[in-house]
Amino acid sequence: MAVYTDITEDDLRDFLTQYDVGELTSYKGIAEGVENSNFLLHTTREPLILTLYEKRVERADLPFFLGLMQHLADRGLSCPLPLPRRDGALLGELSGRPAALISFLEGMWLRKPEAKHCREVGRALAQMHLAGEGFQLTRPNALSLEGWKTLWEKSADRADEVEAGLEEEIGSELAYLDSCWPRDLPFGVIHADLFQDNVFFLGDQLSGLIDFYFACNDMLAYDVAICLNAWCFEKDGSYNLTKGMALLEGYDAVRPLAEPERDALPVLCRGSALRFFLTRLYDWLTTPEGALVVKKDPLEYLRKLRFHRSIASSVEYGLPAEAV
Amino acid sequence: MAVYTDITEDDLRDFLTQYDVGELTSYKGIAEGVENSNFLLHTTREPLILTLYEKRVERADLPFFLGLMQHLADRGLSCPLPLPRRDGALLGELSGRPAALISFLEGMWLRKPEAKHCREVGRALAQMHLAGEGFQLTRPNALSLEGWKTLWEKSADRADEVEAGLEEEIGSELAYLDSCWPRDLPFGVIHADLFQDNVFFLGDQLSGLIDFYFACNDMLAYDVAICLNAWCFEKDGSYNLTKGMALLEGYDAVRPLAEPERDALPVLCRGSALRFFLTRLYDWLTTPEGALVVKKDPLEYLRKLRFHRSIASSVEYGLPAEAV
Numbered sequence: 106m107a108v109y110t111d112i113t114e115d116d117l118r119d120f121l122t123q124y125d126v127g128e129l130t131s132y133k134g135i136a137e138g139v140e141n142s143n144f145l146l147h148t149t150r151e152p153l154i155l156t157l158y159e160k161r162v163e164r165a166d167l168p169f170f171l172g173l174m175q176h177l178a179d180r181g182l183s184c185p186l187p188l189p190r191r192d193g194a195l196l197g198e199l200s201g202r203p204a205a206l207i208s209f210l211e212g213m214w215l216r217k218p219e220a221k222h223c224r225e226v227g228r229a230l231a232q233m234h235l236a237g238e239g240f241q242l243t244r245p246n247a248l249s250l251e252g253w254k255t256l257w258e259k260s261a262d263r264a265d266e267v268e269a270g271l272e273e274e275i276g277s278e279l280a281y282l283d284s285c286w287p288r289d290l291p292f293g294v295i296h297a298d299l300f301q302d303n304v305f306f307l308g309d310q311l312s313g314l315i316d317f318y319f320a321c322n323d324m325l326a327y328d329v330a331i332c333l334n335a336w337c338f339e340k341d342g343s344y345n346l347t348k349g350m351a352l353l354e355g356y357d358a359v360r361p362l363a364e365p366e367r368d369a370l371p372v373l374c375r376g377s378a379l380r381f382f383l384t385r386l387y388d389w390l391t392t393p394e395g396a397l398v399v400k401k402d403p404l405e406y407l408r409k410l411r412f413h414r415s416i417a418s419s420v421e422y423g424l425p426a427e428a429v
Numbered sequence: 430m431a432v433y434t435d436i437t438e439d440d441l442r443d444f445l446t447q448y449d450v451g452e453l454t455s456y457k458g459i460a461e462g463v464e465n466s467n468f469l470l471h472t473t474r475e476p477l478i479l480t481l482y483e484k485r486v487e488r489a490d491l492p493f494f495l496g497l498m499q500h501l502a503d504r505g506l507s508c509p510l511p512l513p514r515r516d517g518a519l520l521g522e523l524s525g526r527p528a529a530l531i532s533f534l535e536g537m538w539l540r541k542p543e544a545k546h547c548r549e550v551g552r553a554l555a556q557m558h559l560a561g562e563g564f565q566l567t568r569p570n571a572l573s574l575e576g577w578k579t580l581w582e583k584s585a586d587r588a589d590e591v592e593a594g595l596e597e598e599i600g601s602e603l604a605y606l607d608s609c610w611p612r613d614l615p616f617g618v619i620h621a622d623l624f625q626d627n628v629f630f631l632g633d634q635l636s637g638l639i640d641f642y643f644a645c646n647d648m649l650a651y652d653v654a655i656c657l658n659a660w661c662f663e664k665d666g667s668y669n670l671t672k673g674m675a676l677l678e679g680y681d682a683v684r685p686l687a688e689p690e691r692d693a694l695p696v697l698c699r700g701s702a703l704r705f706f707l708t709r710l711y712d713w714l715t716t717p718e719g720a721l722v723v724k725k726d727p728l729e730y731l732r733k734l735r736f737h738r739s740i741a742s743s744v745e746y747g748l749p750a751e752a753v
Contacts, residue, residue, distance in 0.1 A: 111540065112540075113540040113541055114537050114539055114540060114541075114630075115541065129537070130535040130536070130631060131533075131535045131536060131537055131629075132537055133459045133460070133461060133469060134459065134460035134461070135457045135458065135459055135460065135469070136457070136458035136459065136460055137457060137458070145457060145459070145469060147476070147535060152471070209455075211454040211455045211471060212454070212455060213438050213453070213455055213456055215438060216435065216436075216437040216438060217437055217438075217439065305455075306438075307454060
């Protein structure tokens with residue numbers, strides 16, 4: 106939650122002359138998004154989001170992200186729509202950063218989601234997976250098996266600082282996942298980061314998905330595993346079966362999981378838990394003390410990982426037994 | 430720039446039932462205000478600002494601040510207006526904090542103000558001083574001479590860590606100001622913190638003043654001195670006489686400074702520079718490294734203080750010579 110780059114009113118006004126968006130009446134840095142600087146703009150027409158892409162986002166990936174949002178919105182998914190400049194480009198430059206102007210999505214993210222919301226999330230995730238079909242650009246998942254190994258190489262020798270025995274435990278986990286990571290499940294465009302703060306609701310109605318800056322091509326069921334991790338655990342670390350059932354039911358109603366996808370859920374959940382554990386661990390070990398970033402606790406995902414290791418069958422996540 | 434307290438949608442919805450403001454459609458933490466947590470709310474009617482008052486703000490002062498905004502707005506000053514709850518109260522509670530709902534003021538603060546903007550600031554400051562007449566509540570300035578002494582006692586013995594010789598220099602300055610600080614200039618309600626980020630413009634037109642959370646009763650000309658320090662120096666530390674002339678001209682056109690006020694400007698500027706130097710120095714020495722706050726450089730105000738010591742007459746600030 107930060108604004109890394111401030112902008113002057115002159116630079117902003119110059120930037121906006123390239124768009125057809127009415128007169129600017131206010132802009133405020135908003136405390137959302139960990140990777141980029143975001144501003145909420147009011148104009149004489151619609152409110153807008155201005156995103157400045159900071160160093161952690163690869164410039165070469167931006168056409169994929171922005172094109173994807175356009176592709177998904179064109180196919181009826183409720184998500185922010187990048188506005189084209191007068192010359193048709195989706196990307197401009199402001200204060201020395203790549204910058205895009207994006208439609209403002211009304212709605213609020215839920216600090217305390219309930220099972221009924223998890224059902225909506227499952228439905229929307231499946232809708233996104235279907236809407237993503239036919240998108241021409243591709244982006245490999247940099248945070249899959251190979252990426253985990255790279256992250257682990259940078260953190261392994263200090264992992265025991267966080268908890269004794271971690272170096273061995275995570276080393277074995279990586280070896281296990283390396284040996285049995287699924288490779289032939291249905292592929293497509295996945296969101297890959299559909300946490301609470303990336304799903305907006307108006308009342309109990311899901312109003313849209315945001316923040317596609319981790320989107321990539323990977324197994325669709327892996328995205329389901331990410332959502333189970335992100336939405337179906339309680340603060341005390343326990344798995345909420347009711348939420349799990351609702352999320353999986355919502356997903357299945359739009360895009361039924363095939364049998365191999367269902368069978369793979371426990372290992373996909375382990376991989377997804379490891380992925381967030383490893384990035385958090387790396388940030389934990391490398392973020393300097395004075396940085397304007399709230400470090401997230403890697404142990405939350407270690408606990409989830411251990412839970413998934415205890416799972417004998419996908420039924421335990423809440424999948425209806427007869428369908429497994 | 431931070432959001433210290435997050436709020437859940439349920440708590441916010443409960444809070445809003447006490448007001449007549451339409452349906453909530455979005456709320457975002459905004460990166461403004463150093464003392465409080467601020468959220469920009471969209472509703473089916475007007476956008477609003479929600480402020481949660483954090484620990485640095487005295488709860489007992491809130492009726493003064495909120496009442497003042499109401500008083501000033503009633504008298505035609507463009508400033509945020511606290512919305513009354515259905516029961517008439519201006520203050521409620523949310524997430525364990527005192528909280529107020531305040532009208533949203535369109536406009537942008539200027540990162541690069543020019544002389545024409547300084548003229549508008551001078552005018553608006555004088556308008557505020559006139560509009561403040563008749564406000565019944567009072568609040569002494571905790572950051573005047575006595576407050577400076579207290580701050581200095583807490584920082585003096587470490588001041589030389591920031592620059593060698595500071596302990597002696599600031600000690601003498603305080604003694605000097607103590608001996609000749611004016612006491613009989615016109616008094617009233619002052620803003621006391623009218624920096625760039627607290628003045629909004631739409632184009633070159635000033636659209637309003639915000640952030641009255643340092644407002645208090647003190648000499649009106651002291652507020653002018655604060656603005657000269659805040660608006661009329663360049664980044665390289667030089668005093669911009671053109672801006673100073675414009676600011677003073679703008680002020681004088683609405684509320685002409687009396688002769689004793691003009692004569693006192695150099696000492697008031699020294700006091701005002703010392704005030705911001707001391708609070709920044711204290712924060713510099715005491716803010717822990719990991720805090721989510723950007724520390725402001727105290728030396729900026731030391732340089733301004735030294736400039737004011739070199740001033741022989743108020744004419745040098747840009748007051749027309751014949752009028753002094």
